[in-house]
Amino acid sequence: MQKTVQKRTLKTRARLIEAAEDVIERNGYQALRVEDVVQAAGVAKGTFFAHFRDKDALMEMLIGERLVACFDQVEQGPAPRTAPEIADALQPIHAFMTSERYVFDLIIRYSGATAITEIGPIARCFERYVRLVAGWLETAKVRKDISPDLLAEGVQAFAIQSMSLKFCALHEAESFLDRLEIYLDAWLTPAT
Amino acid sequence: MQKTVQKRTLKTRARLIEAAEDVIERNGYQALRVEDVVQAAGVAKGTFFAHFRDKDALMEMLIGERLVACFDQVEQGPAPRTAPEIADALQPIHAFMTSERYVFDLIIRYSGATAITEIGPIARCFERYVRLVAGWLETAKVRKDISPDLLAEGVQAFAIQSMSLKFCALHEAESFLDRLEIYLDAWLTPAT
DNA sequence: TGAAAAAAATGACCACGGTCAATTACAAAA
DNA sequence: TTTTGTAATTGACCGTGGTCATTTTTTTCA
Numbered sequence: 001m002q003k004t005v006q007k008r009t010l011k012t013r014a015r016l017i018e019a020a021e022d023v024i025e026r027n028g029y030q031a032l033r034v035e036d037v038v039q040a041a042g043v044a045k046g047t048f049f050a051h052f053r054d055k056d057a058l059m060e061m062l063i064g065e066r067l068v069a070c071f072d073q074v075e076q077g078p079a080p081r082t083a084p085e086i087a088d089a090l091q092p093i094h095a096f097m098t099s100e101r102y103v104f105d106l107i108i109r110y111s112g113a114t115a116i117t118e119i120g121p122i123a124r125c126f127e128r129y130v131r132l133v134a135g136w137l138e139t140a141k142v143r144k145d146i147s148p149d150l151l152a153e154g155v156q157a158f159a160i161q162s163m164s165l166k167f168c169a170l171h172e173a174e175s176f177l178d179r180l181e182i183y184l185d186a187w188l189t190p191a192t
Numbered sequence: 193m194q195k196t197v198q199k200r201t202l203k204t205r206a207r208l209i210e211a212a213e214d215v216i217e218r219n220g221y222q223a224l225r226v227e228d229v230v231q232a233a234g235v236a237k238g239t240f241f242a243h244f245r246d247k248d249a250l251m252e253m254l255i256g257e258r259l260v261a262c263f264d265q266v267e268q269g270p271a272p273r274t275a276p277e278i279a280d281a282l283q284p285i286h287a288f289m290t291s292e293r294y295v296f297d298l299i300i301r302y303s304g305a306t307a308i309t310e311i312g313p314i315a316r317c318f319e320r321y322v323r324l325v326a327g328w329l330e331t332a333k334v335r336k337d338i339s340p341d342l343l344a345e346g347v348q349a350f351a352i353q354s355m356s357l358k359f360c361a362l363h364e365a366e367s368f369l370d371r372l373e374i375y376l377d378a379w380l381t382p383a384t
Numbered sequence: 385t386g387a388a389a390a391a392a393a394t395g396a397c398c399a400c401g402g403t404c405a406a407t408t409a410c411a412a413a414a
Numbered sequence: 415t416t417t418t419g420t421a422a423t424t425g426a427c428c429g430t431g432g433t434c435a436t437t438t439t440t441t442t443c444a
Binding site: 105108109111112113114115119123127143144145146150153154156157158160161164165167168169170171182183186187190191192 | 293297300301303304305306307311315319335336337338342345346348349350352353356357359360361362363374375378379382383384
């Protein structure tokens with residue numbers, strides 16, 4: 001009844017991931033085909049699905065990793081204190097999320113875990129987003145009538161709205177950053 | 193060089209749509225298979241794709257229709273004047289949008305038209321949403337420091353955020369409506 | 385060391401969306 | 415009515431994600 005994991009397993013897995021990253025490097029996330037990956041990795045198709053539940057699971061992992069790296073980068077910088085500074089500080093995260101339509105769609109689809117047991121890296125990043133921004137807001141020059149957590153959730157909502165509009169022909173005139181700044185200004189520092 | 197459209201065409205198209213609606217009635221949108229639709233309609237598979245660009249195009253049409261009906265219904269009612277009233281008034285629209293995860297995902301995916309030429313019913317509904325809410329906000333008891341249009345876009349952003357969280361295991365404790373009301377209250381009537 | 389048990393890998397196979405060259409039905413002109 | 419050009423339909427076929435019974439490799443333990 002032991003559950004020994006063989007070294008072979010890790011090696012195969014590593015080969016698959018490396019192959020996938022190569023394919024993505026060349027053609028982007030959207031164009032990734034499982035067949036290409038297994039061929040590049042030199043394994044059979046079935047092996048892929050022994051390592052990843054489905055293609056999306058691999059994508060979630062790879063995109064999640066990159067997203068985590070973006071968060072790490074953003075957390076290195078100083079805490080922003082105003083709406084434009086916040087929009088600017090989040091830029092690396094937003095840039096990656098909108099780097100490809102496919103990437104954005106997948107991130108949105110995985111942003112909420114459907115079951116507690118399957119909270120993946122992307123869903124965790126969404127929680128991290130709120131924690132990160134809420135942390136900034138505690139000492140930022142913003143309204144204090146509602147909690148930093150609620151404020152941060154709003155920032156997230158506006159960021160997603162702005163990113164959606166970036167992919168939209170009707171609204172491409174106004175730039176993503178301008179739009180987000182307008183939203184955040186109205187949300188964080190209302191002048192009623 | 194004439195471009196006569198035969199009566200046959202309309203008939204076939206109607207049969208396909210009816211068949212699709214039947215299938216959806218029974219098993220929901222998610223479960224619809226093109227094969228089932230063409231079989232029920234008594235036509236060949238190729239015929240389906242002569243009438244609809246792809247499966248999503250049919251879905252956009254059908255879901256778009258239902259969504260338009262929801263808007264029609266909401267527009268019948270009196271204009272709400274407070275944050276909870278607004279959340280409540282929009283309920284039929286939000287209820288349909290979150291009736292199935294598949295429906296929500298498809299609506300989000302089609303909410304922004306990628307090209308001017310391909311603005312579909314769903315993208316139009318998103319514009320209509322903003323116009324509708326902006327109309328309400330003109331005479332509602334809400335902050336006046338920013339335009340009704342901007343305020344309405346925010347309402348949309350918060351509604352999408354709340355709907356996303358509805359599908360999320362981590363946040364299912366708080367109900368959709370409660371959550372939206374909290375957001376809208378903070379957005380429309382800040383107490384700085 | 386060798387046999388039994390467990391883990392990993394294989395590839396033929398399936399499901400489903402989508403394509404397209406060939407065929408059939410239609411409608412207008414002769 | 416027949417001819418002819420075009421609109422509409424067909425179904426065999428393809429690409430790609432995903433499955434699973436079988437085979438191969440590794441580990442365990444007498």
